[in-house]
Amino acid sequence: MEQGNLRPQGPARSDPRDGDDGSLGVYVHVPFCERVCPYCDFAVVAERKLAPGAPDRYVAALLTELEMGAARFAGRRLETLYFGGGTPSLLAPESLGRLIEAARSRFGREPAPLEITLEVNPSSLERSRLRSFREAGIDRLSIGVQSFDDTVLRRLGRAHRAGEARRTLEAARSAGFQNLSLDLIFAAPDQRLVDLERDLDEALSFAPEHLSVYELTVEAATPFALAERRGQLRRAGEAEVVEMVRCIEERSAAAGLARYELSSYARPGREARHNSRYWARRPVLGIGMGAWSCEPPSEAAPYGARRVNPRDLAAYLERVEAGQPPEARVEILEPREARAEALFLALRRREGLAAAAFALDFGAAPRAFFAESLDRLTRGGLLEESPEGNLRLTERGRLLADSVFERFV
Ligand code: SF4
Known part of the structure; x- marks a missing residue:
């Protein structure tokens, strides 16, 4: 799956893996x-x-x-x-x-x-x-x-x-x-x-x-x-x-x-x-039938956007050959959707989510938005939360990752 970079402009991040580096x-x-x-x-x-x-x-x-x-x-x-x-x-x-x-x-x-x-x-x-x-x-x-x-x-x-x-x-x-x-x-x-x-x-x-x-x-x-x-x-x-x-x-x-x-x-x-x-939610230009692009934040889409091409070959070819952008739709990410996406994409990775990096994007650490889910998941042994608020799946969480992600969407 291709995913968009949702990061608005801001100070240098504490986690260099993420964010828009150009x-x-x-x-x-x-x-x-x-x-x-x-x-x-x-x-x-x-x-x-x-x-x-x-x-x-x-x-x-x-x-x-x-x-x-x-x-x-x-x-x-x-x-x-x-x-x-x-x-x-x-x-x-x-x-x-x-x-x-x-x-x-x-x-x-x-x-x-x-x-x-x-x-x-x-x-x-x-x-x-x-x-x-x-x-x-x-x-x-x-x-x-x-x-x-x-x-x-x-x-x-x-x-x-x-x-x-x-x-x-x-x-x-x-x-x-x-x-x-x-x-x-x-x-x-x-x-x-x-x-x-x-x-x-x-x-x-x-x-x-x-x-x-x-x-x-x-x-x-x-x-x-x-x-x-x-x-x-x-x-x-x-x-x-x-x-x-x-x-x-x-x-x-x-x-x-x-x-x-x-x-x-x-x-x-x-x-x-x-x-x-x-x-890491970095920009990707996707081309071809059914492809989608992850667009970085802009004035019109402060949390980024997804541009999705048609899944039909004839429709794709017709539009491009007529000199038109082929996309079937443009999805402007809402803050809530962007936060959830940032969270579960980071949790897929071994390092998990750095709270400071998340706060640079969204103004506050994950706990400010997901306190109830985080409490439930950490009590259930699916998620680890460090004193700084960094999050990582436990071994059990990795085995049951889909049910963890459901809590955030
Ligand atoms: S139909 Fe093509 S893309 Fe789909 S699983 Fe088979 S080989 Fe892969």
Whole structure:
């Protein structure tokens, strides 16, 4: 999820991780997928539904939208560029190269090297392009392995099999990628703790720099939601999910990957810089169908805004090609919404929330706004509050994070 920077102008912060430092992340959404998985509710389009030439038309629209959107973020230094989807690796490397060049030339540079991530699904086509992706400027891959168990992959409706994932990981190293992230899903249908243990062991045997492990969520209006209503989807119960989360944390730590965010594990210095922008509420320009931008505070939106593009490909293309900004809506953040967002995004991170930084944004420490919820959560052993008012999830809080966050929205 992309999230906005809500910070109004103010004195230097006590927590340098947060706040607007004049940098920018660019997110490029590429909605095409070989086929649509039955649990997916992202903005995606199955390849077979695309008209001939659609990818080239889409890239042209992205370049136009980048130019339009860049004006709103003029003067910022580009810190990260992230190609997500969908399956952005279905785009030709030359197309990605054109987008990278356009983004580089449109914004200033950070002193640190730009982080440029590409999401990749395991397939022979994408494997054959890995070297060209690297030559185009991609320096980090996020590989959608999901599982090394063909039965689990079949149940998830994924297009690839475990052998493809193994070959893709090996090919990525051979192509010279030194910053790899693996995505795994847990609590998949009929998946047991022992299955997850095998997945983790195999994932860690590739020595990835980063691991993202997501619990399967059943979203409304997906085929999985219908199967669940019909009682056809058997998933691990709460107690087993808790065991699974413990297992992920322990095995990752033993392999040198620390949990730095609820679903994210990394070797020191390999935390995902782009994703971290959302948790720190830093500005992101999102382009493409269904993408959204996190706009920094302005006079019209003192707590920031979100600019959300249409999820319909034809509508997106039509607007951009007509020279209009494509957004379907602009959401101006209300102070209450901004405070809640700041709180739960910070709690996702290992460091938690610094009360002084929150007070710079909102005029007072979290206790001034959330005293009752904080008392209840600290008494229930879900949250720790330091004498200075800094907040962090406890181990139990991390296991029950969703119910903690519900208290603030
Ligand atoms: S590959 Fe990923 S983005 Fe595409 S349909 Fe499957 S889950 Fe959704």
